[in-house]
Every structure is written in C-alpha cells, then in structure tokens.
Amino acid sequence: MARLNVKPTRMELSNLKDRLALSTRGHKLLKDKQDELMRQFIVMIRKNNLLRDEVEAELIAAMQEFVVAKSLINESFIEELFVGTETNVELNIVEKNIMSVLVPEMNFTTSEAEVSSDVQYGYLNSSSELDEAIDRIETVLPKLLELSEIEKTCQLMADEIEKTRRRVNALEYRMIPQLQETIRYIQMKLEENERSAIVRMMKVKDMGD
Template sequence: MARLNVKPTRMELANLKSRLSISTRGHKLLKDKQDELMRQFIILIRKNNELRKEVEEELTEAMKAFVVAKSLLNESFIEELFAVPDKSVTLDIQEKNIMSVMVPEMNFSVNEDDKDAELQYGLLNSNSELDDSIERINKILPKLLELSEIEKSCQLMADEIEKTRRRVNALEHLKIPQLKETIHYIEMKLEEDERASITRIMKVKDMGQ
C-alpha cells in the first residue's frame, strides 16, 4: 500500500489522525447503511418473488379463459368490444425514502364518472369465458401496479447498495490503510529525527567538556 505523499511534520500527523478518525466513523456509518439496505432489499425481493408468482398464475388463467372465449366468438366482435376503453384510470406516483433511497409509491384510481361503467355487449354474443377473463384481468391490475412499484424499488436499492459497497470497500481497503501507513511512517520519521536530535545534543555536550 503506497503511503500518501506528505511532509513528515507534527502538524501533518495531527491532520492525518483527524482524517483517519473521520474516515473510520464514515466507514462504520456506510457499513451500517449497507447492512440495513441489504435487509430491506431482501424483504422486497421475497415480496417481489411471491407477488410475481401470484400475478403470473392469475394472468395465465385469465389468458386461458380469453383464448377459449376468442375461439368461440366472432373476432371482429372482440376487437370492437375492446376498441374503446369503458373507464379511465389515473395513476399517482409519489416518492418515499428508504435509507436515503427515493423509491416510487404508486396509487391508481378509477375516474368517478366511469367507476360504474361496464363493457357494453350483447349477452347473446358473449360467453362465460369472456366474462371470466375480463373479471380476472380487472382484479390483477392492483397487483400488477404493486409489482411494478416493488421491482422499481428493488432496482433503485440495488444501485444504491452497489454504490455504498464501492464506497465501503474504498475506505476499508484503500483510504484507511493508506492513512494508517502514512501515520506510522510519520511517527517513525519523527521518532528518528528526535533520536538524531538527542544524539547531536549529547555530542555537543561531550565536545564542550
């Protein structure tokens, strides 16, 4: 480990000891932050995996029902049915702070004027599979929104964990050892100078006797 290129003086020694103290405290704070970020990240990952499994299973069932409905109904009827949305949805995205990481908090609401609206189609042209698929997809929407929120949070936290890890490693394996080695070098150099000074004084005294 290459030491810092500084002059071996007592003032520089005091300065380096102060920097070492600050770096050591900073390392501890960053390490604590990294540990807490990892804890929060693991919780989110587990929740993400569970929710993704639920969403995939429910989407699969909804699509199965839709495929059956599509095979039994006129294709132009289905296209016309879904051509114009029967209701509008407003998405509100806020932010929340998790260990200094700003992650999204998403909420959606169906417009009040449209909340009671339903897809308008003739019962003779429809079938239970189509009704089932539409109902299933409507129920999945909140979970899809929550899943997107969690996955984005996981991505942002993973980036912050990586940045924090690099800073911790830089302090632990580079800056702190470098400061310690430089402090040790200056202390040895000052002791050596002090011994040389004492030796010179003693020689001067011997010459004066």
C-alpha cells in the same frame, strides 16, 4: 500500500490522525447503511418474486379463458366489445425515502365504468370464460402497478447498494490503509529525529566535558 505524499511533521501527524478518525467513522456509517439497504432489498426482492408469480399466474389464467371464449364467440363481437370499452386510469406518483434512496410510491384511481365493469353484451353472445377473463384482467391491474413500483424500487436500491459498496471499499482498502501507513511512517521519522537530537546533545555534552 503506498503512503500519502506529506511532510513528516507533528502538525501533519495530527491532521492525519483526525482524517483517520473521520474516515473510520464514515466507514462504519456507510457499512451500517449498506447492511440495512441489503436487508430491505432482500425483503423487497422476496415480495417482488411472490407478486410476480401471482400476477403471471393470473395473466396466464386470463389468457387461457380468453382463448376458450374466442373459440366459442364470434371474433368480430369480441373486437367490438373491447373497442367500445373505455377505461380511465389516473396515476399519482410520489417519492418516499428509504435510507436516502428516493423510490416511487404509485397510487391510481379508475373511473366508475372501469370499477363496475358494466360491459354491455347479450347472454347469447357471452360466455363464462369471457366474463372470467375480463374479471381477472381487471383484478390484476392493481397488482401490475404494485409490481412495477416494487421492481423500480429494487432497481434504485440495487444502484444505491452498489454505490455504497464502492465507497465502503474505497475507505476500507485504500484510504484508511494509506492513512495508517502514512501515520506509522511519520511517527517513525519523528522518533528517528528525536533519537538523532538526543545523540547530538550527548555529543555536545561530551565535547563540553
């Protein structure tokens, strides 16, 4: 490990010891942050996977019911039904702090028409499959929003974990070893200087005797 290019003086030795102590504390804090981020990240990933499986299962079921309904009902009626149906969704996004990572927290509200799902069509043209497909799609909407929130949170946390990991490694494998090596070098030089000074004093004393 290459040492820092500094003069081997006691003042520099004191400064380097202070830097080493600060770097060691910083390394511990960053390591603790990295560990906690990883813990929360794993929790979020598990939650994400469970929710994704649930959402995908509901969407697949809705599409299957819609395909059956489409085979039983006039296609033009279905197209008119969905063209004439409006959904008003208001999305509110705020930020929350997780270990210094700002992640989105999404909340949404829907219009009364969306909530009630009061679709106007006759029983002769309707089918239970179409009703189920519409109900499932409406039910999965909040879960889709939650899934997007969790996935974005996981992405931001993964980025922060990577940045923290790089900083931890820089301190652990470069900065701290450099400081330790430089401190050893200066201490060795100062000890050599002290021994040389003692030898000179002894020689002077001998010459005086």
